[in-house]
Structures are given as C-alpha cells and as structure tokens.
Amino acid sequence: MSRLMIPRRRFLAGSLASAAIAAPFGIVRGAPVTFAADPYTLGVASGCPRENSVILWTRLAPQPLEEGGMPPAPVEVEWQVAEDEGFARIAAKGVARATVELAHSVHAEVDGLRPGRVYWYRFRAGSAMSPIGRTRTAPARGNSRFRFAFASCQQYEQGYFAAYRDMAARDLDLVVHLGDYIYEKSWGWRHVRQHGVGIPTTLPEFRNRYALYKTDADLQAAHAAFPWLSIWDDHEVADDYANDRSYTTRDPEQFLKVRAAAYQAYYEHMPLPLSARPIGPNATIYEHYRFGDMLDMLLLDDRQYRSAPACVNGGRPTTVPDCAERTGEMRTMLGRSQEQWLDARLGAQNGRWTMVAQQTLMAEARHREAEGGDCYWMDGWDGYPNARRRLLDSIVTHNVRNPVVIGGDRHAYYAADLKRDFSRPQDPTIATEFVGTSITSDGPSEGSIRNALENNPELIYARGDKRGYAVVELDDQTCTVGFEALDDVKDARSEVRRLATFVVEDGVPGVKVG
Numbered sequence: 001m002s003r004l005m006i007p008r009r010r011f012l013a014g015s016l017a018s019a020a021i022a023a024p025f026g027i028v029r030g031a032p033v034t035f036a037a038d039p040y041t042l043g044v045a046s047g048c049p050r051e052n053s054v055i056l057w058t059r060l061a062p063q064p065l066e067e068g069g070m071p072p073a074p075v076e077v078e079w080q081v082a083e084d085e086g087f088a089r090i091a092a093k094g095v096a097r098a099t100v101e102l103a104h105s106v107h108a109e110v111d112g113l114r115p116g117r118v119y120w121y122r123f124r125a126g127s128a129m130s131p132i133g134r135t136r137t138a139p140a141r142g143n144s145r146f147r148f149a150f151a152s153c154q155q156y157e158q159g160y161f162a163a164y165r166d167m168a169a170r171d172l173d174l175v176v177h178l179g180d181y182i183y184e185k186s187w188g189w190r191h192v193r194q195h196g197v198g199i200p201t202t203l204p205e206f207r208n209r210y211a212l213y214k215t216d217a218d219l220q221a222a223h224a225a226f227p228w229l230s231i232w233d234d235h236e237v238a239d240d241y242a243n244d245r246s247y248t249t250r251d252p253e254q255f256l257k258v259r260a261a262a263y264q265a266y267y268e269h270m271p272l273p274l275s276a277r278p279i280g281p282n283a284t285i286y287e288h289y290r291f292g293d294m295l296d297m298l299l300l301d302d303r304q305y306r307s308a309p310a311c312v313n314g315g316r317p318t319t320v321p322d323c324a325e326r327t328g329e330m331r332t333m334l335g336r337s338q339e340q341w342l343d344a345r346l347g348a349q350n351g352r353w354t355m356v357a358q359q360t361l362m363a364e365a366r367h368r369e370a371e372g373g374d375c376y377w378m379d380g381w382d383g384y385p386n387a388r389r390r391l392l393d394s395i396v397t398h399n400v401r402n403p404v405v406i407g408g409d410r411h412a413y414y415a416a417d418l419k420r421d422f423s424r425p426q427d428p429t430i431a432t433e434f435v436g437t438s439i440t441s442d443g444p445s446e447g448s449i450r451n452a453l454e455n456n457p458e459l460i461y462a463r464g465d466k467r468g469y470a471v472v473e474l475d476d477q478t479c480t481v482g483f484e485a486l487d488d489v490k491d492a493r494s495e496v497r498r499l500a501t502f503v504v505e506d507g508v509p510g511v512k513v514g
C-alpha cells in the first residue's frame with residue numbers, strides 16, 4: 001500500500017460525522033437549506049481528469065429511491081478542493097447549482113489545478129457536509145508510470161460489489177468503466193438482492209435505478225478513491241439496443257424517448273463534463289484523454305450510432321448463423337462522425353501506449369456448430385466486421401504506437417491478438433486486446449468459452465466463470481494487465497486474487513503471458 005492510501009472508513013464516514021467539524025465554507029449567503037436526512041446518500045465522485053482540471057460530482061438525494069426527496073427548488077452547493085486531507089491548503093473552491101432539471105446533481109468543473117497530483121474534495125449544502133473524496137489530475141509530460149483499473153457489467157441482483165472494495169484499496173491513478181453500470185432488467189438466478197421494481201423506461205424510474213446502485217458502499221468507495229472515465233453500453237438503456245433500434249421497444253420513436261430518459265439519468269449520475277449532457281436522445285460521450293507521455297485513452301461509444309443488427313430480422317441479436325447482411329460494407333459501429341474523429345485521433349501524436357476503450361470484445365469469436373456453418377454474436381464487433389476492419393486499418397495506416405484495446409460486455413476475461421483478417425492467423429498482430437470480466441453479472445457457459453478458444457486462434461485466453469475486474473500498469477517498456485477475480489461474488493466479504501497476468505512489450509503487439 002502506498003502512503004497515499006486513505007483508510008476506507010474515512011470515505012464512508014458520511015456527512016453526519018463530518019458535519020460536526022464543518023465550519024461553513026463562507027461563500028453562499030442567504031437562507032440556509034436544511035435537510036431532514038443526509039443528502040449525500042449516493043456518495044461523491046470525480047472524473048475526466050486533465051492536467052489542470054477535474055469534474056467533481058455528487059447528487060443531493062435524502063430519499064434516494066423516491067426520486068431523491070428534494071423540494072422542487074435549486075440549491076447552491078459549495079465545493080472545495082484541497083492539497084491535503086485536512087483541507088488546510090485549499091487549491092480551489094466554488095459554488096455549483098443543483099437544479100431540479102438535473103435531479104439536484106452537481107457537476108463542478110474545477111480548473112487551475114496542478115498536473116499529476118492528488119487532491120481531496122468535499123461539498124457543502126446548508127450545514128450538510130459531504131464525505132471526502134480523493135482525486136488525481138492527469139500527469140504532465142515526463143511521467144514514467146501509470147496505473148488504472150477497468151471494469152464493467154454490475155448487475156445488482158446477481159452479486160455484491162466486493163470487487164470495488166478491493167479496487168478502492170489499491171494505488172491507482174484512474175478507473176475506466178466500460179458500461180453496464182446499471183441493468184434495466186432482472187435476469188440470472190441466485191439473486192443476493194433485488195431491484196424491487198420493474199424495467200425503467202421513464203426519467204424518474206431511471207433515476208431511481210441509478211440511486212439504488214449508487215447506494216452501494218463499495219461502489220461509492222471506488223468512486224471516492226479515484227477519478228473515473230466512463231462510457232455506457234446497452235443496459236444503461238435497454239438490452240442489446242442499436243442506435244434507435246431495440247427488440248424490446250420496436251417503435252424507434254418510442255424507443256428514442258426511453259433512450260433520452262436513460263442518457264439523461266446517466267449524465268446526472270456520473271462525473272461527466274457539460275459536453276456530455278444529452279440534448280434529447282443524443283449525447284456525445286466519445287472523448288480523448290492524455291496522461292502525460294505514457295498514455296492516450298480513446299473512449300468510444302459503439303451503441304448510439306451503430307447500424308441495426310444483422311441477420312436477426314429485428315429480433316434479439318444473439319449468436320446466429322452468418323448471412324450476407326453481416327458483411328455489408330456500409331455497416332457502422334461508431335457512425336461516420338465518430339469514425340472520422342477516431343481516425344484523426346489515431347493519426348495525431350500520441351503517447352507510448354494508446355488505449356482504445358470500448359464496450360465489447362473486438363476479436364473475432366466465431367462459433368462453430370457441429371452441423372453446418374459459422375455463427376456470430378451479432379451484438380458485438382462480429383456483427384460489424386467491416387467497421388472493425390476500418391478501425392484496425394486506421395491503426396495500421398497511422399502506425400499507432402502500442403495500440404491496446406480494452407473492453408467489457410462479455411462477462412468473461414479475454415486476451416487476444418487483433419488481426420486485420422482473422423481467417424489468417426499467420427498475419428502480423430496489429431493490436432492487443434484485453435476484456436475484463438463482469439463486476440457481478442453472470443458469465444457464459446463453459447461450453448461456449450471452449451468453443452470460442454477452439455475456433456479462434458487469436459483468442460489467447462478466455463475464462464467465463466470468474467467475476468472481477470482488470471488492473472493495467474504502464475511503464476516505458478511494458479503494459480502489464482492483471483485479471484483480478486473474486487472468490488465468490490455472492491459473498492459480500494469475498495477476497496480478490498490475481499487469476500492471470502499478461503504483458504505487452506513496447507513495440508511488439510500481441511499477448512505474452514506475464
């Protein structure tokens with residue numbers, strides 16, 4: 001443990017304990033707001049770290065599962081950022097307005113910070129002081145090391161967030177969340193806790209679902225410990241949706257209303273910049289972040305702009321037999337604008353490691369039936385092979401330095417060598433891929449994992465029976481990826497242990513066993 005670590009209990013001490021020692025920050029004048037109960041039930045968070053700035057987040061929600069329980073009026077919320085845990089050296093302070101329109105969430109964009117250093121932050125509304133969070137700005141050039149975790153897929157009913165408790169105790173610079181932060185639906189078996197209500201489709205219902213997930217103390221601890229970058233996948237809106245298509249809400253106009261509510265609730269509950277605020281059913285979350293000389297992180301959105309699923313005739317895009325539609329040249333995963341942005345980004349001067357953070361498995365995972373031909377999972381990149389080829393071509397064209405793809409969605413660990421043509425395993429590897437498993441969500445069957453490994457030589461490793469996350473350590477020579485797995489996701493106190501370690505060497509794309 002580094003000396004920068006804070007005991008976890010401090011994050012969880014809550015506003016009532018800290019309120020006792022809190023002198024007013026002395027910015028807001030006028031009638032003080034009062035709360036009948038602790039308004040910081042959803043914790044605090046930070047995100048989108050840049051060299052001089054970071055986003056601070058909280059939401060005032062004294063009754064989190066009942067649309068927050070706030071009166072229908074805006075509240076001025078003070079925030080402080082300090083260089084020390086005791087808030088003796090204040091680095092920045094200000095006031096943010098928590099409005100009814102945004103469910104009394106706060107997104108404070110803090111500027112003027114110094115690069116590559118730890119800060120502590122807190123909020124105050126009236127006399128209610130928030131728990132203290134810790135964050136870290138992006139390093140300036142000249143850094144020699146960077147560590148982050150990536151995670152995805154946290155169905156609340158299927159297990160406890162013990163993985164986040166483990167994560168919060170580590171020495172990390174960043175957490176990257178790759179989607180399925182909430183689940184709209186109940187599924188799986190052996191539930192340890194309940195959503196308690198049905199599938200959300202309206203804004204109040206989505207707000208309540210986020211609130212339920214975010215009341216989890218372990219999830220709050222991971223948010224309070226590190227800055228996050230986050231992108232959504234499908235379950236933040238609806239299972240396996242594609243752009244304006246959903247097999248659960250077939251009328252696109254009706255579905256876009258659900259998507260607008262879902263995107264709005266996502267924005268309200270994550271430490272996102274104003275640039276990500278939705279306008280109706282649209283929101284821009286694809287973005288680029290630089291971490292000194294070491295890392296460029298490219299966050300993609302492969303849900304909002306993608307072509308309709310192939311070969312399923314409007315039905316659920318599962319693993320189905322191949323058809324001509326799948327290989328259509330015009331099919332897109334990112335949409336034209338994002339694809340052009342990504343190509344330009346890949347062509348720009350980047351750091352030693354270029355991470356492409358996206359939702360799912362990029363490597364081909366052909367499923368071979370005993371009788372007949374190949375089947376493909378139409379919801380993933382296998383349903384959009386030419387879009388994948390264009391992305392990999394862009395990496396080759398721009399001679400991208402050390403490209404590494406990270407993904408989630410599949411509820412299994414994967415390590416893979418990405419090829420331009422997956423039917424030619426002898427071809428050079430273009431990029432290296434790692435997929436974290438799920439924080440809690442049920443994994444695939446042993447049989448499907450075995451089938452994937454047998455029929456896809458570029459898949460170096462696949463394991464579906466473990467829940468957890470991944471840790472990435474970068475230095476000048478090596479990218480080291482550790483798969484951190486829970487002993488038992490149904491046990492709130494479960495331990496985490498290293499399941500496998502892989503390395504990518506500078507200048508040598510491809511998975512090596514670490």
Ligand code: FE
Pocket residue numbers: 152153154180235409410411438441
């Ligand atoms: Fe998932």
Ligand code: CA
Pocket residue numbers: 180233234235409410
């Ligand atoms: Ca998913």
